[in-house]
Amino acid sequence: MYSTYYGPQSGLAGADATAQGSSWMTSFMGLSSIFAALGLVSQSYVGSSLKLLVLGSLIETGRRFFQWLIERFRIQYSLTAQFNEGDPAHEWIVLFITQERVWKRSREFVVTAKNSERKWAVNTDSDPSRVGSAEYVPTYQAPQLFKWGGYWVEIKRGNDARGSVVANGVSQTGRIYLTIYTLDMTVLSRLVEEAKKRYVEVNRPHVVIHLIDSRRFNSSQPWNSVKHKIRRPLSSIILLPGLLDSLVQDAEEFLKSEDWYIGAGIPHRRGYLLHGPPGTGKTSTIYALAGALNLEIYSLSLASNNVDDSFLQQAASSIPKNGIFLIEDIDCAFPSRADEEDEPMEPMTVMRGNAMMARARAPRAITLSGLLNVIDGVGSEEGKLFFATTNYIDRLDAALLRPGRIDRKIEYALSTDEQTRALFVKFFPEARFPQFAHATETEKRNADAEKNPTLTALATEFSAAIPPREFSTAELQGYLQGHKMHPVEAARGAGAGAWVEAERAERAAREVREEERRAKARMRAQQMGGQGYMPPQMAGAGLGGSGMNPVPMSSTAATPTFKSMRTGNVAAAAPVMT
Numbered sequence: 045m046y047s048t049y050y051g052p053q054s055g056l057a058g059a060d061a062t063a064q065g066s067s068w069m070t071s072f073m074g075l076s077s078i079f080a081a082l083g084l085v086s087q088s089y090v091g092s093s094l095k096l097l098v099l100g101s102l103i104e105t106g107r108r109f110f111q112w113l114i115e116r117f118r119i120q121y122s123l124t125a126q127f128n129e130g131d132p133a134h135e136w137i138v139l140f141i142t143q144e145r146v147w148k149r150s151r152e153f154v155v156t157a158k159n160s161e162r163k164w165a166v167n168t169d170s171d172p173s174r175v176g177s178a179e180y181v182p183t184y185q186a187p188q189l190f191k192w193g194g195y196w197v198e199i200k201r202g203n204d205a206r207g208s209v210v211a212n213g214v215s216q217t218g219r220i221y222l223t224i225y226t227l228d229m230t231v232l233s234r235l236v237e238e239a240k241k242r243y244v245e246v247n248r249p250h251v252v253i254h255l256i257d258s259r260r261f262n263s264s265q266p267w268n269s270v271k272h273k274i275r276r277p278l279s280s281i282i283l284l285p286g287l288l289d290s291l292v293q294d295a296e297e298f299l300k301s302e303d304w305y306i307g308a309g310i311p312h313r314r315g316y317l318l319h320g321p322p323g324t325g326k327t328s329t330i331y332a333l334a335g336a337l338n339l340e341i342y343s344l345s346l347a348s349n350n351v352d353d354s355f356l357q358q359a360a361s362s363i364p365k366n367g368i369f370l371i372e373d374i375d376c377a378f379p380s381r382a383d384e385e386d387e388p389m390e391p392m393t394v395m396r397g398n399a400m401m402a403r404a405r406a407p408r409a410i411t412l413s414g415l416l417n418v419i420d421g422v423g424s425e426e427g428k429l430f431f432a433t434t435n436y437i438d439r440l441d442a443a444l445l446r447p448g449r450i451d452r453k454i455e456y457a458l459s460t461d462e463q464t465r466a467l468f469v470k471f472f473p474e475a476r477f478p479q480f481a482h483a484t485e486t487e488k489r490n491a492d493a494e495k496n497p498t499l500t501a502l503a504t505e506f507s508a509a510i511p512p513r514e515f516s517t518a519e520l521q522g523y524l525q526g527h528k529m530h531p532v533e534a535a536r537g538a539g540a541g542a543w544v545e546a547e548r549a550e551r552a553a554r555e556v557r558e559e560e561r562r563a564k565a566r567m568r569a570q571q572m573g574g575q576g577y578m579p580p581q582m583a584g585a586g587l588g589g590s591g592m593n594p595v596p597m598s599s600t601a602a603t604p605t606f607k608s609m610r611t612g613n614v615a616a617a618a619p620v621m622t
């Protein structure tokens with residue numbers, strides 16, 4: 045049924061409107077309550093955030109304050125020492141922390157194949173006799189704390205930005221900072237002394253040689269590489285009788301007489317020049333002497349690209365007391381005129397004019413005056429032993445050789461009969477060859493000396509087969525090494541005699557080749573001369589090999605060849621100390 049009912053209909057419309065109004069109101073109310081609720085929520089959120097912010101700030105401030113306090117404490121109640129790589133003390137401390145097993149908490153290691161360069165690797169193997177093929181060296185990048193002698197010590201590594209280079213991703217040069225939590229300076233010096241003592245102990249079987257590695261060149265830390273050589277006994281050096289003893293005695297006496305030098309007003313230093321043909325034992329003598337006297341060697345090559353006067357000065361003055369400063373082949377820095385003429389420039393360079401030619405022969409970085417200053421300048425005293433070696437003493441300037449710079453000149457010569465014999469005996473000791481041991485008088489009478497020779501007899505035969513003053517000890521050593529298990533073959537028959545003939549033939553061929561090279565070089569020099577070129581040392585009116593060198597060089601003497609040295613006055617002279 046359907047009916048029309050207006051009143052209520054209109055009433056209904058009104059009610060609708062009312063309902064609409066109330067729903068709007070409701071919505072408004074709802075919204076506002078949401079907003080209110082949201083407001084409340086956001087109020088509480090902001091509040092909490094604020095609270096968190098305040099709390100966080102407080103914690104951070106507290107943390108910083110605590111850090112500051114710790115830093116204050118560290119500064120006030122600790123000592124920090126810095127050890128720079130290249131300095132010997134750095135070596136001591138690295139060994140010390142390795143022995144203290146500080147590396148145990150290390151997380152970073154440099155791993156390299158074993159070689160003679162110092163690494164102070166950690167020994168992780170429980171069996172110390174087992175030798176691994178690689179070295180594991182902790183980098184100490186993160187600070188490490190350990191206890192020593194009742195004190196807390198912190199060790200940290202820092203890098204020297206100027207000098208460090210990155211090899212295999214690991215910085216090679218750097219510093220070690222050692223912080224001890226005490227105010228007592230004596231603790232630091234006790235620790236350093238202890239470190240040095242251990243270092244000396246560990247190195248007893250070795251000779252320590254400090255070198256300059258140009259790959260890690262750092263002018264403020266010149267000695268940046270350390271090598272260890274097994275100590276060589278003095279008895280293994282075969283020289284003329286008395287020579288080695290007098291050298292060792294001289295050096296020992298020098299080291300003991302510091303007070304005398306001070307009293308006499310003489311700088312406490314001693315210079316030695318070892319000169320003579322290659323392979324006669326000059327370098328071996330210095331290493332054996334360093335081992336016998338417990339001295340470390342600081343060895344420098346003047347031929348290195350990076351070495352100039354100021355670097356030389358820096359290197360020499362950073363050698364500690366009682367160190368050996370060694371310059372090998374000292375003549376190399378100042379080649380004689382003959383050598384300069386042997387190495388003319390390339391023809392292309394000549395074509396471009398004299399100005400370019402003059403520049404092409406750039407002045408050498410080391411000057412003679414620079415070298416002289418280093419040998420007798422500030423920092424060269426303090427108990428330093430200066431050793432230089434050369435194959436060509438005639439090339440050296442008289443200024444370099446004067447007493448005070450070079451106090452002893454020791455001449456080495458090619459092997460004498462006596463040395464050749466001694467070398468054979470050293471090579472074939474009776475302990476290793478008992479079958480050739482000394483025979484008793486009865487045995488000697490009954491034995492057939494030809495069939496059953498003793499080592500002494502073989503040594504005499506060997507020295508008779510080798511002409512005296514013709515071969516260096518190194519050459520003879522090379523020959524004997526080829527027969528190290530066969531003393532009879534080494535001493536007799538085709539062995540020694542055939543070797544002498546082969547060596548002579550090879551030398552003659554080498555000299556022919558050398559003469560050809562020189563002739564070619566002279567021709568090139570003449571061609572240059574024809575185009576107006578004059579070698580700078582000639583233009584420089586008698587200046588030495590270094591263009592910057594204000595001191596005249598005595599390089600006009602003809603360069604001796606080793607043939608002339610063997611047959612001439614050098615060969616005739618016995619090794620002497622002057």
Ligand SMILES: Nc1ncnc2c1ncn2[C@@H]1O[C@H](COP(=O)(O)OP(=O)(O)OP(=O)(O)O)[C@@H](O)[C@H]1O
Pocket residue numbers: 280281282283320321322323324325326327328329433434435456517518519521
């Ligand atoms: N007099 C010697 N006694 C023992 N060994 C020697 C002697 N001379 C040379 N040797 C041996 O020869 C090798 C080279 O010797 P060393 O380097 O000492 O000679 P050098 O005179 O310094 O040579 P260079 O002038 O070329 O530097 C070494 O292995 C060394 O053992």
